[in-house]
Amino acid sequence: MTFALIDGNNFYVSCERVFNPKLEGRPVVVLSNNDGCAVSRSAEARALGIKMAVPWFQMKDMAKKHGIVALSSNYALYADMSSRMMSVLAQFSPDQEIYSIDECFLGLAGFEHYDLAAYGQEIRARVRKWLGLPVSIGFAPTKTLAKMANNCAKKGLAGANGVCDFGRMSESELSRLLSTIGIREIWGVGAQLTKQLTDRGITSVEALRTTDAKVLRREFSVVLERTVTELNGIPCIDMEESAPDKQQIMSSRSFGDYVTELEPLSAAVASFIAIAAEKLRSQGSVAGMVNVFIRTNTFAENQKQYQPSVTLPIPEPTSDTLALTSIALKGLRGIFKSGYSYKKAGITLMDLSDGSTAQPDMFSTARDNTKLMAVMDRINTQWGRGTLHSAAEGISNGWKTKRERMSQEFTTSWSGLPVVRVGSVRAGSNG
DNA sequence: CTATAACTCTCAA
């Protein structure tokens, strides 16, 4: 069995470039929510030393000096481009696992006689031609190695031109290559493991790969044992055919401004519940518990800190936005204290179960809003989220996320289509 | 004491 891992190159920046070709060749970054940190950087921005996840305000001066373009993230656009890309990639194998917004695995059982390097180039060419997006591709006998091969493809290692096939390399070639790569690059090895392994003198992928897996299991974890087994070409991680239902659904945001009053916090919490409950209904589940948290700005060390949270049971598990909102707001009132400047809040729906088999309460007095919710979901799907919302969400804007540098809704709204002037006629307006 | 619940830590994109 061979796995392919296909990954968009600096995906968010590439999506922006499709609709704004002037960004080609220039240093571009896309910022996280609230215009906080750099989360996607073009090659030019990376070359200038912009690091991943660095707070943008720290980079502003040098960004200005080098003419770096910074954009707020336009998730609606990236999600839409993602689903188009996944459809195109699905044409290359009947076995696809969508792993994240910008990458997927393809299972290639039965492709043994293929020239994968050539197949990879074909995939790249089609995605580029049909969508304008650049991707890199790694092929290998395990998922962990496919991720690693993708990494090499992206960096142009081993003569790769956007495609790297470990399956075609000899053992000694592969060993030589892997001894030049640091363990931090491995899928499943984060900052903590990197530090601990480095302390024991294990710094290269090859060094880790040749360490006894049983010893690693004893001294670290099963997870690391699996990783090392996979690095040796023995698959432990299968393709996931369909995404299982979520076990918990969370919604949270940092605020654009500080919030000190209960009222805007309530509006925020109601909005988070609305977002999460919609997801809950779309997978046909009901929630049995809800957690609410609020927090002051943990980065502001000179400010009074307070980060309470509370978890409340939901006596009659439900997916009704209104019922969930009333419980969450009760929780919020319980933890809210005035005199603090809040910067973030969120909720988590937990203890999820299948809505169709949930045990109804025989003596229930709750009103059944099932049909109302169905109507609300239809309206919001068609006209955009938030078109119809509960009064509790309010009209208070004080808490909303900052997005001051956002591009248009090129693909997800008629009004976002670039305006084309033909004589005096304007096309692309939705009137 | 065991089974489970609840919580903490780590990782990923």
Added chain:
DNA sequence: CTAACGTTGAGAGTTATAG
């Protein structure tokens, strides 16, 4: 002018608690 630092989810391992 100043201050300014993401979101969502899973799983393993550990600790607390119930029975």
